[in-house]
Amino acid sequence: MKYNLIIADDHKMFLDGLLSILNSEKDYNILLTAKDGKHIAKYLEINPDEKIDLIITDISMPEMDGISLNKIVKERNKSTKTLVVSMHTDAEMIDNLIEHDVDGYVPKNAEKEELLKAIKTILGGEKYFSKEIKNIYLENKFSKKKQEEIKLTQREIDVITLIAQEFTTQEIADQLFLSKHTIESYRKNLIAKLNVRNLAGLTKYAIKMKYIKS
Amino acid sequence: MKYNLIIADDHKMFLDGLLSILNSEKDYNILLTAKDGKHIAKYLEINPDEKIDLIITDISMPEMDGISLNKIVKERNKSTKTLVVSMHTDAEMIDNLIEHDVDGYVPKNAEKEELLKAIKTILGGEKYFSKEIKNIYLENKFSKKKQEEIKLTQREIDVITLIAQEFTTQEIADQLFLSKHTIESYRKNLIAKLNVRNLAGLTKYAIKMKYIKS
DNA sequence: TATAAAACCCCTATTTTCAGGGATGTTAGT
DNA sequence: ACTAACATCCCTGAAAATAGGGGTTTTATA
Numbered sequence: 001m002k003y004n005l006i007i008a009d010d011h012k013m014f015l016d017g018l019l020s021i022l023n024s025e026k027d028y029n030i031l032l033t034a035k036d037g038k039h040i041a042k043y044l045e046i047n048p049d050e051k052i053d054l055i056i057t058d059i060s061m062p063e064m065d066g067i068s069l070n071k072i073v074k075e076r077n078k079s080t081k082t083l084v085v086s087m088h089t090d091a092e093m094i095d096n097l098i099e100h101d102v103d104g105y106v107p108k109n110a111e112k113e114e115l116l117k118a119i120k121t122i123l124g125g126e127k128y129f130s131k132e133i134k135n136i137y138l139e140n141k142f143s144k145k146k147q148e149e150i151k152l153t154q155r156e157i158d159v160i161t162l163i164a165q166e167f168t169t170q171e172i173a174d175q176l177f178l179s180k181h182t183i184e185s186y187r188k189n190l191i192a193k194l195n196v197r198n199l200a201g202l203t204k205y206a207i208k209m210k211y212i213k214s
Numbered sequence: 215m216k217y218n219l220i221i222a223d224d225h226k227m228f229l230d231g232l233l234s235i236l237n238s239e240k241d242y243n244i245l246l247t248a249k250d251g252k253h254i255a256k257y258l259e260i261n262p263d264e265k266i267d268l269i270i271t272d273i274s275m276p277e278m279d280g281i282s283l284n285k286i287v288k289e290r291n292k293s294t295k296t297l298v299v300s301m302h303t304d305a306e307m308i309d310n311l312i313e314h315d316v317d318g319y320v321p322k323n324a325e326k327e328e329l330l331k332a333i334k335t336i337l338g339g340e341k342y343f344s345k346e347i348k349n350i351y352l353e354n355k356f357s358k359k360k361q362e363e364i365k366l367t368q369r370e371i372d373v374i375t376l377i378a379q380e381f382t383t384q385e386i387a388d389q390l391f392l393s394k395h396t397i398e399s400y401r402k403n404l405i406a407k408l409n410v411r412n413l414a415g416l417t418k419y420a421i422k423m424k425y426i427k428s
Numbered sequence: 429t430a431t432a433a434a435a436c437c438c439c440t441a442t443t444t445t446c447a448g449g450g451a452t453g454t455t456a457g458t
Numbered sequence: 459a460c461t462a463a464c465a466t467c468c469c470t471g472a473a474a475a476t477a478g479g480g481g482t483t484t485t486a487t488a
Binding site for chain 2: 433434435436437438439444445
């Protein structure tokens, strides 16, 4: 009996590549391909009882991204597996995916063989994450350990965000309905906590932590 | 007579996709595929007289990127065309490519039909840039116009870079062997020029312009 | 060779930040 | 009930940054 697969990827050419790989395998039956998650979601809704073994998905797609799709898939039927195939190799993304309980991740520059191995492994009930991805994940966890010692409170985040937006202490105080002295204390604490020297350092931290854009 | 094509892309699966598209076209003869530019460069060196009509290449590849490859290709034989197929859609990259005189650019999420059209157009001697890419390019040129009114001198860049690195005015003066007053003047001018309010604004600008990392 | 732009320097006065203290009330967890 | 963490506020003095002026000299280039 064949496994039922669904593929979602907005890169048409890449999709063709995947198909050409999978079509030469006789165990896989490709039910559907789509260039965004929404189509897949609709299909799943219309066919609630169809057995779907694996969904191969990209992360960034128009309309509905891979993470949202994964959530929908798992809610419909926990036994449907998800394999993410993407070019994103940033730690945050990977972290995010693992937390969302995807069954595997293979980068797009992986070999054909690895992809097939990933699919087989996942259909066999195990997880599959390529070595590259595992390394990024683990390295990130280690370095996070150090960073997480520095944990800002919500108020501190409020203040540093406004500082990075070029407001003066007085202006921040006015906006938050606090005393100027309070903001000064926060600024002082932030400088000490984050091991920086001045506003420039605070601003860089705010950007790194994405409290402000660009 | 067939056209001779070479393809470079480090995404194996994508390569397969491209191949499956091109193999079904009888006019194209694929001489070589490789996952980085170096292999291609070596091939070109070994076979200096072979007629190569088109090189399809990704931008970011290990060992040798698409831009360097393009340069080598054009130096060897000006009549060999280059089509870039990549996921990069940032304005800088596109600008860079056009300046390096590639013959076309199609994003990886393009349809199969567009790719074929691009290839045909380029082999016909014209340039082909997908609409999406053209838009990004033009939009960038327009917005650059506004930005380029703000042009920093080298010295100003030196100073803002150091400011963003959290050095004080006095420290910057010492490092650059200048008077503290000079640095103060530069800071003042920068704040006025860049329309920001303080160090935080200068720091953000320095990051945006990539004068400093993160 | 004008002349504009860049690089450099100085001054005053005000505001803001930084560094160092200390303090109080509230909240959440042990 | 105790304690730690948090949020809030205050003070002083020094250092730095900001805002507003003013300059000269060097360098590129039209």
